[in-house]
Amino acid sequence: MSTHTSVREESAAPAGGEPPAGGVVELAGVRYRFGSGTGLVDLDLSVPAASITVLVGPNGAGKTTALRVITGALRPQAGTARVFGLDPGGADGEDVRRRCGVVAAKPALYDRLTGRDNLKFAAEIFGLGPNAPIEKAAARFGIDRSLDLRVGGYSTGMKTRLALARAVLHEPDLLLLDEPTSGLDPESSHAVLGLVREMTAAGTTVVMSTHLLLEAEGLADQVVMMENGSAILAGSTETLMNRYWPRPLVRFAAEDPTGLDVLATMEGVVAYGREGATANVELDDVARVPGLVASLAAAGVRLTAVTPHERSLEELYLRVRRR
Amino acid sequence: MSDRPRKEPRIDRGRMWAVARNDLRQLGHSPDFWAPMLVLAALFFVVVPTILLLTITNIGSVGTVKNVSAALEVLPQSAQQAIRGESPTDRTSYALAVYLFAPMAVIVPMTISTAVGANTIVGEKEKGTGEFLAHSPASEREIYLGKLIASLVPGYLTTLIGFGCYSLAVNLIVGPHVGGWFFPTSAWWVLMLWVVPPFLAITLSVVLRLSARVKSAAAAQQASGLVTLPLIMLSYAQSTGGLLGAGHAGLWVGAFAWVAAFLGLKRGAKAVTRPRLLGVDT
Numbered sequence: 272m273s274t275h276t277s278v279r280e281e282s283a284a285p286a287g288g289e290p291p292a293g294g295v296v297e298l299a300g301v302r303y304r305f306g307s308g309t310g311l312v313d314l315d316l317s318v319p320a321a322s323i324t325v326l327v328g329p330n331g332a333g334k335t336t337a338l339r340v341i342t343g344a345l346r347p348q349a350g351t352a353r354v355f356g357l358d359p360g361g362a363d364g365e366d367v368r369r370r371c372g373v374v375a376a377k378p379a380l381y382d383r384l385t386g387r388d389n390l391k392f393a394a395e396i397f398g399l400g401p402n403a404p405i406e407k408a409a410a411r412f413g414i415d416r417s418l419d420l421r422v423g424g425y426s427t428g429m430k431t432r433l434a435l436a437r438a439v440l441h442e443p444d445l446l447l448l449d450e451p452t453s454g455l456d457p458e459s460s461h462a463v464l465g466l467v468r469e470m471t472a473a474g475t476t477v478v479m480s481t482h483l484l485l486e487a488e489g490l491a492d493q494v495v496m497m498e499n500g501s502a503i504l505a506g507s508t509e510t511l512m513n514r515y516w517p518r519p520l521v522r523f524a525a526e527d528p529t530g531l532d533v534l535a536t537m538e539g540v541v542a543y544g545r546e547g548a549t550a551n552v553e554l555d556d557v558a559r560v561p562g563l564v565a566s567l568a569a570a571g572v573r574l575t576a577v578t579p580h581e582r583s584l585e586e587l588y589l590r591v592r593r594r
Numbered sequence: 595m596s597d598r599p600r601k602e603p604r605i606d607r608g609r610m611w612a613v614a615r616n617d618l619r620q621l622g623h624s625p626d627f628w629a630p631m632l633v634l635a636a637l638f639f640v641v642v643p644t645i646l647l648l649t650i651t652n653i654g655s656v657g658t659v660k661n662v663s664a665a666l667e668v669l670p671q672s673a674q675q676a677i678r679g680e681s682p683t684d685r686t687s688y689a690l691a692v693y694l695f696a697p698m699a700v701i702v703p704m705t706i707s708t709a710v711g712a713n714t715i716v717g718e719k720e721k722g723t724g725e726f727l728a729h730s731p732a733s734e735r736e737i738y739l740g741k742l743i744a745s746l747v748p749g750y751l752t753t754l755i756g757f758g759c760y761s762l763a764v765n766l767i768v769g770p771h772v773g774g775w776f777f778p779t780s781a782w783w784v785l786m787l788w789v790v791p792p793f794l795a796i797t798l799s800v801v802l803r804l805s806a807r808v809k810s811a812a813a814a815q816q817a818s819g820l821v822t823l824p825l826i827m828l829s830y831a832q833s834t835g836g837l838l839g840a841g842h843a844g845l846w847v848g849a850f851a852w853v854a855a856f857l858g859l860k861r862g863a864k865a866v867t868r869p870r871l872l873g874v875d876t
Contacts, residue, residue, distance in 0.1 A: 305874060305875050306875040339728075339729075339872065339874075342728075342729045343868075344725075344728040344729050344868045344869075344871075344872060345868065345869060345872070345874065364731075365731045365733065366731075368729060368730060368731040369731040371729065373725070373726075373729040375722065375725040375726070375729075377722035377725070378722075379721075379722045379723045379724075379725040379726040380723065380726075381616070381620055381721075381723055382721070383620050383623040383624060384616075384619060384620060384623065388616075388619060392612060392615075392616045393726070393730075395608065395609070395611075395612035395615070395616075396609055396612050396613075396727075396730045396731065396732050397730070397731065398606070398608060398609070398731075421623075437726075447729075
């Protein structure tokens with residue numbers, strides 16, 4: 272592996288810190304530069320089998336380029352890419368792509384053709400023969416009744432579903448989704464993510480990019496935060512949270528918020544801060560809460576709320592990016 | 595980066611034809627695109643020749659007959675000897691049918707195939723469908739050849755059908771004046787089956803390269819029009835020469851054109867790359 276100057280503080284290795292041997296996708300020091308800018312800079316990525324890896328990051332972070340390198344559509348200019356242990360950008364490209372299903376950010380469908388024609392074309396390209404499970408794939412995503420309509424007349428949700436049906440038609444081992452829920456209504460998004468979970472449970476490995484951190488949080492086995500073409504952080508949501516915020520945070524509210532300031536000197540309080548009527552209290556142990564409540568009551572503080580605060584991936588993302 | 599040398603993958607014909615069929619299917623669903631092409635072919639192969647030949651044979655336009663008869667004097671001896679008919683009108687009709695309209699057999703397929711080919715790769719890029727092909731197991735050569743077939747077929751097929759209609763028209767109009775059905779002559783068979791296809795392939799090798807390199811379909815159409823104009827003129831001249839020339843001129847013209855087409859296509863195949871299908875600026 273090359274030296275990675277752009278990785279800030281956490282290595283982009285998966286949860287637990289140790290790169291798993293023989294991950295489905297192994298990118299090491301991958302670099303890809305466009306004529307007009309930087310695509311990837313020394314990107315490391317390891318994707319374990321039958322897991323969901325979500326790439327998050329701002330526009331231009333390199334998420335789409337990373338997906339393109341994985342299928343071999345773009346060949347790394349430096350570093351190594353291995354998918355199923357093969358070289359996707361070289362001689363093994365066909366073997367890799369045969370096992371990949373891709374849903375691009377734009378659904379990449381032929382608008383003048385019907386849904387059936389689109390799936391038929393994919394079946395021909397993947398050599399599935401005349402008995403390709405077109406109806407089955409369409410039914411799986413709820414578009415079987417629209418198969419004989421022109422795709423140009425489909426809604427955004429239908430197009431995404433058709434693109435998903437096309438991507439899984441050949442039952443890929445690796446599914447790559449580039450912002451698959453972009454432009455979808457909440458119901459369709461929910462259905463799509465449910466199917467992603469279902470496929471992973473059946474053994475498919477999924478790599479997905481998204482802007483929606485909430486979506487990533489509920490879905491990902493591994494989150495990879497990208498910025499300027501590099502992975503700046505990687506791991507499971509829980510691991511990352513524990514790494515950044517190892518201690519529990521509890522929010523206290525009171526009728527007279529100034530009375531809460533006494534918390535700063537109490538035992539078990541590691542950090543204290545108050546914003547308006549709410550005090551954010553970092554504790555060494557969440558079991559301290561009943562004792563603190565009792566102490567505040569004894570001090571005459573009339574509490575209105577005590578709530579444990581679950582940190583979100585969004586907070587983590589913003590914190591990491593602010594650094 | 596990979597240490598292993600890239601091996602030339604073998605061509606999977608199934609995938610190559612799938613790409614071609616998909617393009618043709620899309621074309622079939624685009625009457626706004628192919629209807630003008632049909633009109634063009636009908637004009638060149640049926641309407642204009644029919645009107646002209648009917649005018650000469652039935653109305654006997656003396657001025658036209660005189661002008662064309664004079665032009666026949668400059669034809670090569672072998673061509674002059676091949677002209678059938680007793681009267682100047684019959685000989686003029688025959689000469690027009692066999693020699694004057696030959697270039698249209700080149701212009702029509704080239705115009706149609708250029709229009710189709712110019713859009714074929716850049717169209718994938720513009721619509722985003724190139725992403726599907728770029729991530730598919732189809733090799734770049736399979737995609738290229740599929741696109742080539744899809745661009746070649748509409749032009750050549752239209753020409754063959756137009757050629758059939760033209761043959762029928764000239765035999766019905768001129769045939770009775772020159773002793774029966776005479777068309778196609780052997781030189782026309784050579785032109786249609788041996789000379790036109792390679793010229794079409796040469797043109798498409800240029801057009802597809804342009805289509806892979808430019809950023810928009812409009813730019814592809816413009817650039818193709820400019821680049822293929824000299825090629826059309828060259829094909830026009832060579833085809834006419836093949837028809838008029840003595841001996842096996844048509845066969846030689848065709849042979850050279852095939853070699854040029856092979857070289858052009860081989861070079862052109864390299865223009866289709868996955869980054870270009872993705873519209874990536876490398």
